[in-house]
Amino acid sequence: MTEHDPERATPYRIAVIAGDGVGKEVIPAGIEVIEAATRGTSSIIWDRFDWGTDRFHRDGAMMPPDGIDQLRGYDAIYLGAVGDPSLPDHTTLWGLLLPIRKAFDQYINLRPVRLLPGISGPLRDKGPEAIDFLCVRENTEGEYAGVGGRVHRGTAHEVAIETAVFSRFNVERTIRYAFDLARGRRRHLTSVTKSNAQQYSMTFWDDVFNDVKRDYTDVETASLLVDAAAALMIRAPERFDVVVASNLFADILTDLGGALMGSLGLAPSANLDPDRRFPSMFEPVHGSAPDIAGRGIANPIGTIWAGALMLEHLGLPKAAGRIMSAIETTTGGGSTLSPDLGGRAGTKDVAQAIVALLNQ
Numbered sequence: 001m002t003e004h005d006p007e008r009a010t011p012y013r014i015a016v017i018a019g020d021g022v023g024k025e026v027i028p029a030g031i032e033v034i035e036a037a038t039r040g041t042s043s044i045i046w047d048r049f050d051w052g053t054d055r056f057h058r059d060g061a062m063m064p065p066d067g068i069d070q071l072r073g074y075d076a077i078y079l080g081a082v083g084d085p086s087l088p089d090h091t092t093l094w095g096l097l098l099p100i101r102k103a104f105d106q107y108i109n110l111r112p113v114r115l116l117p118g119i120s121g122p123l124r125d126k127g128p129e130a131i132d133f134l135c136v137r138e139n140t141e142g143e144y145a146g147v148g149g150r151v152h153r154g155t156a157h158e159v160a161i162e163t164a165v166f167s168r169f170n171v172e173r174t175i176r177y178a179f180d181l182a183r184g185r186r187r188h189l190t191s192v193t194k195s196n197a198q199q200y201s202m203t204f205w206d207d208v209f210n211d212v213k214r215d216y217t218d219v220e221t222a223s224l225l226v227d228a229a230a231a232l233m234i235r236a237p238e239r240f241d242v243v244v245a246s247n248l249f250a251d252i253l254t255d256l257g258g259a260l261m262g263s264l265g266l267a268p269s270a271n272l273d274p275d276r277r278f279p280s281m282f283e284p285v286h287g288s289a290p291d292i293a294g295r296g297i298a299n300p301i302g303t304i305w306a307g308a309l310m311l312e313h314l315g316l317p318k319a320a321g322r323i324m325s326a327i328e329t330t331t332g333g334g335s336t337l338s339p340d341l342g343g344r345a346g347t348k349d350v351a352q353a354i355v356a357l358l359n360q
Contacts, residue, residue: 011043012314015074015279019052020092021288022298022347023080029300029351030078030307033326036358037311037319047074051096053084062095068103076310077281080303081288094146102140104278106271107170108177109137109250110309111285113237113257113267116301117332119341121262126237131260133240134185136178137250139271141165142201144247166201166246171208177274178244179216185241189213190222192229192245192253205246230256258285263340265299268306270313282310296346299338301327304354326357 018027031046038044049070051063062082064070071077082097083089100106115121115131123131145165152158175191182189191209195202206223213221222239224232226249232239233256245253258264267285284302292298305327312320330336336353337343345353 011045012075013045013047013073014310015071015077016046016048017051017077017096018048018080019082019096019288020054020084021081021290021293022286023052023082023288025293025296025298025347026284026300026303027078027080029347030303032351033304033323033354033358034307034311034319036355037308037323037326038316041319042316046078052082053087053092056087056092056095062092063099068099071100071104071279074279075314076279078307078310079281079283081284081286083288083290085290098144098146100281101271104281105140105273105275106278106280107138107140107174108270108272108274109139109247110270110272111135111137111250111254111257111267112305112309113240113254113260115261116266117328118334119262119266119331121260123234123237123260126260130238133237133257134181134242135250135254135257136174136181136242136244137254138170138174138245138247140247141167141170142247164201164246164248166204168204168208171205172212175209175212175244176215178242179212179219182219182242183216187218188220188222188241189216190224190229190240190243192224192226192243192249194226194249196225202246209244226253229253233257233260254285263299265302265338265340266305267302268309270306270309272313280310280313282306282313296348297339298347299340300347300351301331301338304351322358323354326354329357330354 018024056062083092113133113135115128143164147165148162150160178189193202193205195206237260258267261267264286269283269285271281273280284306286302289298308320308323330353336345336350338345338350
């Protein structure tokens with residue numbers, strides 16, 4: 001018995017955007033692993049798009065004007081990285097990644113934080129049993145809504161305004177998604193804000209959270225200020241099960257989460273439209289890492305793990321589970337680790353070790 005949906009007559013179609021820097025190295029590794037995990041059960045067509053900084057220098061844009069329309073019909077998007085020292089970060093981010101998230105209403109950014117077997121995290125006496133939580137990040141508005149501007153540029157009177165946008169509709173659906181996740185785990189949800197200083201947007205978030213939690217009396221809750229949450233993640237990460245926060249705060253806290261995992265190269269990310277009207281997008285957290293790009297030493301596990309999240313979203317949980325088991329066996333063995341984890345294995349070496357386990 002296979003897990004391929006017998007009613008699906010066509011292969012899964014995945015749009016592949018390797019993007020910039022190490023994205024061009026880790027995405028092929030991820031594809032190799034996914035193909036090994038789905039061989040004989042599910043068929044996948046990979047369509048590759050050469051969008052990113054190289055295209056910007058050639059054509060003046062990170063992606064073509066009809067880029068969103070080109071992606072619309074895919075089952076998912078597999079993204080490597082966005083960013084290059086030759087362009088300002090806001091140019092690359094707003095030229096590719098953020099437009100995709102917003103156009104496809106990928107309002108959930110899901111980031112697991114978990115210490116894998118065999119990995120030594122930076123916290124003394126905190127092992128895998130203590131570091132295992134999920135971060136739910138509101139992904140389409142908040143502090144990254146893009147509302148604002150600059151006036152009187154280049155003068156002593158120059159002014160910049162950046163306005164955060166929080167809608168009840170979006171905040172509520174994000175919080176409900178987090179509550180539903182918590183119900184399937186250890187039934188604890190932490191909301192993170194900064195409502196002591198941000199008296200309108202963050203108190204609004206708190207109010208919506210308190211309204212929604214009345215529908216989830218079986219889930220224990222906590223509300224923390226973001227600075228206290230950051231300190232607690234270091235002092236007592238076992239206190240967290242599911243965390244929900246705004247676009248900015250969860251972005252920062254999940255990079256801290258990557259550090260707790262032992263390397264940002266291990267951290268995966270899923271940009272989800274839970275309603276499945278549009279394709280969701282899956283990517284590693286680490287970014288383009290220009291300092292090591294082209295050397296073949298980037299850790300591919302974050303990208304491979306993101307591929308497992310993609311398979312799970314597509315309805316292929318067995319293949320996703322096989323990938324996760326192979327990742328855990330690889331890290332637990334300790335002999336095939338990339339330099340960020342203290343090993344000497346290259347990107348291809350790590351991927352091939354995981355593929356070998358899948359082929360057994």
